[in-house]
Amino acid sequence: MIALLGNPNTGKTSLFNALTDSYEYVGNWSGVTVDKKVGNLRKGGELVDLPGVYSLNPVSKDETVVSTFLIEGNFDSLINIVDASQLNRSLHLTIQLLEFGCPFIVGLNMADVAQTRGIKIDVEKMANFLQVPVRSIVARKKQGIDELEADLINIKKQQEHGQVILYAKPLEALIQKLEGILPLDLPINKRWAAIQYIDDNPVVKAEIQKYMNDETMNEIVNEHMTRENITEEQLRRLIRQGREKYIHNLIAEVVNDQQSGEKSSTEKIDKFVTHPVLGIPTFIALMYLMFMLTFNWLGFPISDLLEGVISGPITTGLEAGLTFIGASAFLESMILDGIVAGVGGVLVFVPQIFILFFFISLLEDSGYMARVATVMDRLMQVMGLNGKAFIPMIIGFGCNVPGVMAARTIEQPRERLITILLTPLMSCSARLPVYALFAGAFFAQQQAFVVLSLYILGVVLALLMAKLLSKSMLKSEESFFIMELPPYRIPQPLTLWRSTWEKGKGFLRKAGTYIFAGSVIIWLLTYTGPGGIGVEMNDSFLAAIGGWFSPLFAPLGFGTWQASAALITGFLAKEIVVATMAILYVVPEASMHLALSEAFTPIAAYSFMVFILIYVPCLATVAVIKKETDSMKLTLFSMAYAFILAYGLSFLIYQVGTIWFAG
């Protein structure tokens, strides 16, 4: 197994895609790779894409993943991707890898960007200096990939034993002392471990403690500090200075720098999108544009067209086919009233969901997300959160599952936890079919506005809940925010399409599995009842189950057994609500809109949409919350608070709304 390692925003994920021919997620804000990701190499073998790090000494949780991965050592070699236009910074990580002493090669990326900035790097000299193979590549354009692959095959033969970079005297003496007392069976390079120990690397400290009591080490460090009259901070500075010196020598030898000072287009765009006054309005305008395109201007007409095809030619075609083969009434009803109504009812919304995913991918890949996080930080700070929490929330608009995982880049544990708990309030694409259905039936004229109001409601509730939670939960460490703003990049069409497809694929897969099976089961429950098979829908099992719960929802305006049944099934996946509704309200030759308007008043419909927005995260989200928080208590809390909040708010909307419009 080979692992890919490098700074954030250096084109690591692009290189991963180029090497593996796989449809992976490419992003351009710090930490898009939120989980260890494994792909199959074109030339055989596996490639792991690790989260972007600046150093092997971690600050946030996803950075810990990298250090742990290296120490566990379940890999053959590494590819260290180095940003040619940020050589100085990138090489700090390379030095730590040299000291760690595992076989690796350097992929010198973005050589083209460096060249336009007037930086010329002699690759051969660099390889000689580092004593490691170096290849110049442009991952986004797939240049130099073949050569890199060839190097990968050769590298397996040469084994490295860790390079020694000498540090200044007081530090060097301490390193050697610590190196001497580290236990022999410690499975990592001892010099590296000693340096990282002095640099206060928590992962390395924990690893050493598995083999020995590190009190002796602590004593040696303290004694050394008093004797040499040096502070911990100074020791750490000496480490950095030693590395700086090495890098300085390297750059002097291999780089020919004639930098031009012209203003980049990034700075010009930033003047606008991070403008003190225009920053937030620009963000809101972009969001508005995204929703108008998704719902009114582009998405709705296409969905409408698709609905015509499914309810028209496809249904009549199937009907004719089933009659022709002489299918039984049971089978005919299952296929037409169950599968076509249920799965078809959800598939109609595929165009709108893909358009939404396309825009989210565009935001991620362009580098705009880091700006949004910065612009929003002040507001989020007031709410007891971090500007970075905004990124998981925007991703949550697509799907809550990756949103919850993206919270890993938030360094502060308490802020990360709150973000995880609140991301499910972001209206994900699976809830969109429900809104589209109800908004289309009840608020046809103001569709985009009504749907947008739900998205905004989710965000506002999340912010208010953040305030509440950060006040009531233990105030532990201080909050901090620091973010790198990568240069803007125009996303490549192919990358954008892959990114959109990667997200949309899940929705289609769900339609084929969950929704398909769910539709059949729901249909079966409506077709059968205590009285036997082929009963009236009102006497079916589903009517009975829904009927038990319906009094609970009556004060919210939707006390019908149909609504209750849809809400119960909606826990599996929110779009099943639409599938269920489509099966339950199937009226031949009549539109579903008409059937719905008989069952709901407009206020009840809005109350229902609000309830769907909040009531409980879907099964997959609950599972990922459990995984990320590692706490059953918090997982249950995330479900309970959502249900209570949803009930209270829908109650208020329905009761107040009814009085308002009646009077």
Place this chain on the structure above:
Amino acid sequence: MTMKLTELAVGDKATIVDMSGCSRMIQKRLTQLGIDDCAEVCVQNKLPFGGPCFIQCENQCISIRKKDAMSIEVCQESVI
């Protein structure tokens, strides 16, 4: 003469003299990004209401909170 980073105007360049006033985590991250004592920085933007400020250093742009920027001491060299 030393001053706080926040006292610089947008577009001003200065050299960092001391950032030991920052929290440990911020210091750690800044040094990882190559921003340390003696580094030359340029203030690119300041957001209103005490929002973050953008600083540029070695071809990269970074945003930090005002509170942290306030605890970074810089020195503006006079250009002769």
